[in-house]
Amino acid sequence: MGLKKKLKAYGGPYMMILPTVIMLALFAIYPLAWAFKYMFYDYDGFTQAKYIGWDNFVRLFTRDTQYWQSVWNTLVFTAGKLVITLPLSLILAFILNNKLFGKNALRAIIFMPTIISTAVISLVFYLMFNSYNGIINNMLKSAGLIDQPIEWLGIKYSMLTAILVAIWGAVGNYMVLFLAGLQGIPNDLYESASIDGANKIQQFWHITIPLLGPVLQMIVMLAIVNTLKSYESIMVLTAGGPGGKTEVMYLYIYKLFFPVSEGDAVVQQYGYGAAVGFVSALIVGVLTSLYLYISRKSSEVH
Template identity: 80%
Template sequence: MTLKKWRSYSGPYLMVFPCVVFLLLFAIYPMGWAFKYMFYDYDGFSDAQFIGLDNFVRLFTRDPQFWHSVWNTGVFTFGKLIVTLPLALLIAFILNQKIFARNTVRAVIFMPTILSAAVISLVFYLMFNSYNGIINNVLISLGMIEAPIEWLGIKYSMLTAILVAIWGALGNYMVLFLAGLQGIPNDLYEAASIDGANKTQQFFKITIPMLGPVMQMIIMLAIVNTLKSYESIMVLTAGGPAGKTEVMYLYLYKLFFPVSEGEAVVQQYGYGAAVGFVSALIVGAITGLYLYLSRKSSTL
């Protein structure tokens, strides 16, 4: 093979090669490592001891904390998405119209998406502080409450975590909906206007049906991302108080990186690998169920 032909054939492979290397190092190898050690008792220091399915027996019979975190994940996911997705769609629809300063408003709403989740959560942690946080101070000064509310306490901690998640994710889904809206031909709206349809009728009769495939993808991405998210909750409450906000992947994180002796004395890599495998199955099952139901409903 001549040098010219080698360059023409090798170019695409050389461009893909770094991606393949990173995929092997940071995706395939960790998956293989986890698959191996979920059958072992391993803390990262002592020799790994093969224990067969004992980690799974412990998970399904002796670990109610994990299943409580699964329930919390469901509550967190439902509470976040039931508000974020409709609100993002409504805002995208409004900002897709010819209104004053719409690009500036788009940028402001999208801005939280580019910020660090840890930084955002730390700011909200200070804002929702029970005794010197700005939220309680404003509510007291307006006469809406008489005593500080424990926003990060047992009663309101999950609600606070959901509100922070909505604020952080709204701009991302707004942009995705905007992309879908801009793919809808304007001729449809012009024809509907000529026929006497108002904006509300256009929204439900044209926008929603035409957004079907795009909306299916956005909802799927939102479900997967929310089921796996834990960073903001880790900064806000660390899963507390009393496990009230401990979601599935935060529980998994604590098995590999114990945050305090009260949560876990040592790393539990073997058991954590088993928990991670079951968590991935749960996320995959929920996503698959959604895709099946959405495709079935679209064919009716």
């Protein structure tokens, strides 16, 4: 086939995907290549980059205790969020998949937080959980449940508050995914089970959960990856404080690239940030692969 015939046959499809390829190269492949190069350099974005070999990784694994604290905080945040979000989303999806008055309105209300900016949601909750003039403390004081304001964003409750905000923002998204999976289960199975005397709870455990297995596996994987990488709500709520109690991995990386002012100086650490980002991506990949391996083995056993 000649060049003209090939262009005529395949030119259209290639031209259609060309913008996507260009954007992928500019905003995904090039930044990854840039980060991979500079994680071996001491570079602050202004002065000449200095090659330092593996020094960034030596610093990370031997001296940077703050980063490893952020890894632990990320695991706590992920576990706390998913343990509540996924079962709650599944239960809501199961309820709203049945014939129920106003179910479409309820679906829209529960899904609404998903389409609102994370920064806006977090700012609203920041004002609500404010220790001294927040609406939560005012309501509790009015009801006589507390005498002194609770420091929701203080050392004791800051992680719990961050988890609650994350749950509120994520339930609707996973509910919709579960709804899509539930609607793929034939209604005949539920009707047959009802005729045999099975109630809704029995139907849920013996029909819904087994048949939802593949979809559930995908949703849990997406939830793990998204939660491990999330940091926006925590950045608005606590900025990682107090005392690093809510600092998560990707917020720590963000601060290396876009640091807060320290007096009159701003310390940018692009080289070290690239190294930390690489290790963080490996951690996310390992945890996700571990989950997929365990879930696949579990599926084979059953």
